[in-house]
Amino acid sequence: MSDLDLGPVWLTLRLAAVTVALLLLVGTPLAWWLAHTRTRIKPLIEALTALPLVLPPTVIGFYLLVLFAPAGMLGGPWLRLTGETLTFSFSGLVLASMIYSLPFVVQPLQGAFEAVGRAPLEAAAVLGARPLDAFFSVASPLALRGYITAIVLGFAHTLGEFGVVLMVGGNIPGRTRVISIAIYEQVETLNFAQAHVLSAGLLLFSFAVLVLVYTLNRRFPVQAT
Amino acid sequence: MRLECALEVSHPGFVLGVAETIDLAGITAVMGVSGSGKSTLLRALAGLETPASAHIVIDGEVLLDSARGVNQPPYRRGIGYVFQDARLFAHRDVRGNLHYALHRARPGADAPAFDEVVAALDLAPLLGRRVGGLSGGERQRVAIARALLANPRLLLLDEPLAALDLKRKAELLPYIRQLPARFGIPLIYVSHAVEEVAQLADRVLILADGRVVARGLVHEVLERPEAEAVSGHFDAGVVLNGSVMGQVPEYALTEIAVAGQRMAVPRIEVAVGSPVRLRVRARDVAIALQRIEGVSIRNQLAAIVLRIAEDSAGANAEVLLALGPEEGGAHLRARITREAVATLGLAARQRVWALVKSVSFEPPR
Numbered sequence: 001m002s003d004l005d006l007g008p009v010w011l012t013l014r015l016a017a018v019t020v021a022l023l024l025l026v027g028t029p030l031a032w033w034l035a036h037t038r039t040r041i042k043p044l045i046e047a048l049t050a051l052p053l054v055l056p057p058t059v060i061g062f063y064l065l066v067l068f069a070p071a072g073m074l075g076g077p078w079l080r081l082t083g084e085t086l087t088f089s090f091s092g093l094v095l096a097s098m099i100y101s102l103p104f105v106v107q108p109l110q111g112a113f114e115a116v117g118r119a120p121l122e123a124a125a126v127l128g129a130r131p132l133d134a135f136f137s138v139a140s141p142l143a144l145r146g147y148i149t150a151i152v153l154g155f156a157h158t159l160g161e162f163g164v165v166l167m168v169g170g171n172i173p174g175r176t177r178v179i180s181i182a183i184y185e186q187v188e189t190l191n192f193a194q195a196h197v198l199s200a201g202l203l204l205f206s207f208a209v210l211v212l213v214y215t216l217n218r219r220f221p222v223q224a225t
Numbered sequence: 226m227r228l229e230c231a232l233e234v235s236h237p238g239f240v241l242g243v244a245e246t247i248d249l250a251g252i253t254a255v256m257g258v259s260g261s262g263k264s265t266l267l268r269a270l271a272g273l274e275t276p277a278s279a280h281i282v283i284d285g286e287v288l289l290d291s292a293r294g295v296n297q298p299p300y301r302r303g304i305g306y307v308f309q310d311a312r313l314f315a316h317r318d319v320r321g322n323l324h325y326a327l328h329r330a331r332p333g334a335d336a337p338a339f340d341e342v343v344a345a346l347d348l349a350p351l352l353g354r355r356v357g358g359l360s361g362g363e364r365q366r367v368a369i370a371r372a373l374l375a376n377p378r379l380l381l382l383d384e385p386l387a388a389l390d391l392k393r394k395a396e397l398l399p400y401i402r403q404l405p406a407r408f409g410i411p412l413i414y415v416s417h418a419v420e421e422v423a424q425l426a427d428r429v430l431i432l433a434d435g436r437v438v439a440r441g442l443v444h445e446v447l448e449r450p451e452a453e454a455v456s457g458h459f460d461a462g463v464v465l466n467g468s469v470m471g472q473v474p475e476y477a478l479t480e481i482a483v484a485g486q487r488m489a490v491p492r493i494e495v496a497v498g499s500p501v502r503l504r505v506r507a508r509d510v511a512i513a514l515q516r517i518e519g520v521s522i523r524n525q526l527a528a529i530v531l532r533i534a535e536d537s538a539g540a541n542a543e544v545l546l547a548l549g550p551e552e553g554g555a556h557l558r559a560r561i562t563r564e565a566v567a568t569l570g571l572a573a574r575q576r577v578w579a580l581v582k583s584v585s586f587e588p589p590r
Contacts, residue, residue, distance in 0.1 A: 119310070122308075123308065123312035123313075125298070125299040126299050127372070128331060129329055
């Protein structure tokens with residue numbers, strides 16, 4: 001039995017961190033729009049956002065593989081732009097994880113923005129705050145709990161993904177071999193001891209994360225004025 | 226400050242149509258029952274709501290002109306707004322809320338100083354407090370201070386006392402009354418409470434069903450029938466302007482000169498010579514044909530009957546009186562029974578005595 005290979009662990013943490021950071025950038029405007037829009041297509045967009053919650057990861061993975069392929073709608077331009085394929089690459093994994101974890105970031109943010117409501121924004125506006133100023137100085141601090149939940153859930157969910165990664169990323173050490181893939185491989189090769197270590201680690205980490213979320217939810221209730 | 230305001234707002238089941246030019250000075254009250262359009266008018270002025278058709282100009286500066294596509298956003302209008310629910314920022318303490326406004330204040334040499342605003346609203350002891358722990362009255366004081374620190378040219382107050390109990394209301398009124406003189410800023414004060422308006426306002430606008438139905442000086446407007454629609458018939462009355470003649474510490478009374486006559490009311494803590502306003506409800510006024518001795522009622526005022534309005538189906542009559550020997554003086558309304566009118570043989574131009582119990586006045590502020 002060789003020493004425990006920590007490569008997949010660092011790769012997984014890096015993937016989750018990058019994914020969550022990018023998701024916050026994309027998810028904040030989307031969640032804000034969903035929280036405040038009165039458009040009739042809102043349910044349509046909400047359903048699209050929530051799809052990764054219910055679709056089997058293999059289905060998402062399959063369509064992403066089609067999109068990401070060097071001849072695919074996304075993979076082609078990406079290859080010409082960066083010289084790298086989206087399939088079986090870290091970038092492809094990030095993109096796939098963003099789609100896979102999207103609802104875990106957007107939904108808490110949307111809920112928090114809805115709870116904050118328009119009232120504090122109106123108060124900020126009549127005090128001279130421009131909309132972007134009001135967002136950063138009033139809405140986002142008041143939605144702090146939503147952000148904490150979004151970050152923690154997005155991170156934890158990305159840690160645990162398997163199907164999408166396997167379909168899109170394969171199993172390339174250092175590039176796409178994340179913890180869940182490494183566990184799968186070790187079980188396949190009957191290397192149960194290492195599988196135990198990684199599995200127990202992921203289990204404990206996920207549990208700790210959820211405890212953290214629920215604790216923070218009690219400490220920082222969504223603040224109303 | 227001159228406010229020109231013409232707007233049409235229509236929601237399902239509600240239409241607001243106002244076309245007014247108002248010279249804003251001191252405190253202008255906008256009065257009306259719930260749903261009369263008061264808040265909608267205020268929100269449109271501040272830019273929080275954009276009416277389908279509107280034209281709002283302050284001192285020549287166009288804030289909103291739907292015909293020409295001009296619509297200044299709220300953060301550029303320089304109009305302060307105090308919400309009924311204060312809307313303090315929960316993630317900042319009291320000082321943080323005040324600084325929020327200070328850092329975004331409209332530029333101007335005459336901007337109110339932080340310390341001056343804090344002193345005017347007695348906020349020094351509260352500066353370090355979290356807003357969650359403040360009482361309703363304290364929250365509104367912070368909200369008013371915050372609005373002032375943004376250095377607005379006009380301050381709108383949307384029923385700021387509505388959520389407070391009577392005692393807190395009475396405590397907050399003097400803070401609001403001093404603002405125009407102390408900070409050189411006109412106020413528009415929205416309320417459905419006649420008592421507040423009588424105490425605060427210089428001029429009054431009455432809204433009913435989305436239309437302005439009365440406008441003018443407070444003591445003139447509040448004795449009009451349109452005011453009665455807001456106060457309710459039971460509490461209808463007039464506002465008397467007087468000045469403090471002296472205090473009677475022994476009995477905790479304050480003597481007030483009204484239309485050249487003397488009245489006594491429960492003590493008001495102001496200096497001799499200060500102007501005061503008394504709101505006298507019609508139901509608290511009785512009429513006698515001559516001055517009465519041996520009666521507990523302390524205020525007996527010489528008056529002349531101007532008009533008697535009788536509702537032939539009901540028991541009551543409303544008698545409009547002019548105080549003083551001449552007909553031109555301040556007015557008083559007396560609600561007495563029709564039977565009393567007949568028995569006393571009351572008629573227009575008759576000289577009578579108006580009797581007002583001292584204890585019928587609002588508790589001292």
